[in-house]
Amino acid sequence: MRVKVETDEQRVIQSITITGDFFLLPENALWKLEERLKGAKLERNEIIKKIEQVFEETGAIVVGSTPQEIAEVILEAREP
């Protein structure tokens, strides 16, 4: 999983793409997640909250990983 993220000076996410070799069902949940993360602050609690919201709303399942691990990858992401 690779994350590319752009933030402003306040660490607010301007754009984010999550790409790679993973399985998320339904697939549409990923685009919802990317949209929801736009405007969020790049800090742990907020990212985890947004991910959990999208997973709850879409009933998404990530195979071979967890929502927490997605959060970790996002938090590790560096500016392009």
Place this chain on the structure above:
Amino acid sequence: MTKKLRVLLTEFPENSHLNLAFEEAFFLSRCSEWTSDVLRIWRNEKAVVIGVFQKAEEEVDLDFANSNGIQIVRRFTGGGAVYHDLGNINFALSTKIEGEGQRGVDFLYDHLIYGAIEALRLLGFNPSKENFNDIVIEGKKVIGVAGSIRKDCAFLHGAMLFSTDLTVLSKVLKVPLKKLQDKKIDSVKYRVSTLSQLKPEIEQKDVILSLIEGFTKVLGAEGYYFDFPDKREIELARRLYSEKYSTVSWNFERRRP
């Protein structure tokens, strides 16, 4: 399921984009109840097929692909990039999720996948499953599968390395080094072999029949029959081809499904 399994050998090896359009068309047709369960076995001549969440430039050596006439097409399921030539045999199953309370994901990766595992057993191998979606013989990956779920219908497709040119495969696919170091991903994903290397006497027709028998068994079907795609499946595939699979925005710009 007590009926016979419908089997199609519909393929357009020279047009990977049309092949992938048919892949989705058969699944959507099954979801719409137009058709019964369908197993399709098919090939691409020279293509890299990337997962729906992937970006071609991150997975593929685009210069190498270009200069070697290798097409690039994005599928509608998740997972990783695979290289297809005529030595790679693809299978795709569209069916309904059986069993109450069965989680779709488990149905794909703990049940349907055994159709492909059974096929390898019938060919005399001793296969095992790794990373939930890889099938391995003697520690080397020979099949990778990917699936999707729409409500109560399930789709599982996979790529079987029968006699694929592994030199081209290793040149055209970028192996992410970081992944190899990731403890959660066994590096078997990147240690591959072909059935022909392991057992040179196996013929393509044996593989086809084993896949049919493996999936017939896992579905509990009473045999199988060969068929053509019907008119609605063809029309749907053509639409998916022109609106989605033949477009640059879908294949290279990660357009949303």
